Amino acid sequence: GQQLNQSPQSMFIQEGEDVSMNCTSSSIFNTWLWYKQDPGEGPVLLIALYKAGELTSNGRLTAQFGITRKDSFLNISASIPSDVGIYFCAGRDSNYQLIWGAGTKLIIKP
């Protein structure tokens, strides 16, 4: 079956630091989606990517659709306390199935 590897599994950072996480796939995706989930809430869509090489920003967040169509990264600049949560990548394959990464848990050190 499809494999989608998301890393890192968790990150401990200082407030103000930049954050980077990525997802890689064993096969080609047509769409990459990045979601953030707060405890006890549903995932919220952050960024959607539709073309290989596409680089999209949403405030302090930047995400890119890899040229090979098998990977994507999400960067967060100048992290703040409300950035804590779990970040999920999800890729849509040629059968329009949405495959999810296992999530990256972001924790800000006091």
Place this chain on the structure above:
Amino acid sequence: DAMVIQNPRYQVTQFGKPVTLSCSQTLNHNVMYWYQQKSSQAPKLLFHYYDKDFNNEADTPDNFQSRRPNTSFCFLDIRSPGLGDAAMYLCATSRDRSSGVNEQFFGPGTRLTVL
């Protein structure tokens, strides 16, 4: 604001007692999805409706059923909840299923506890 609404936010049921979770949307989207999410895991798709067309995932247990009486509402029925069914249940919608713009928008979820 257009949104996806789930009720109740928290549901407690007894082992084996049927339970229904509800989802409504004001986005007028064609597709509605139900996911199960257990702690620290990614959401797992149970099934989805494309308009009135029901699509079950191959590994979704028969214990889980769904109804979509109209565009706005979709229900998740768990016929005989087991302890292993305790989870967060997420409803999501998308405008379409296969076209370019097909982001899924999620509701806040219903946390199900099985006693």
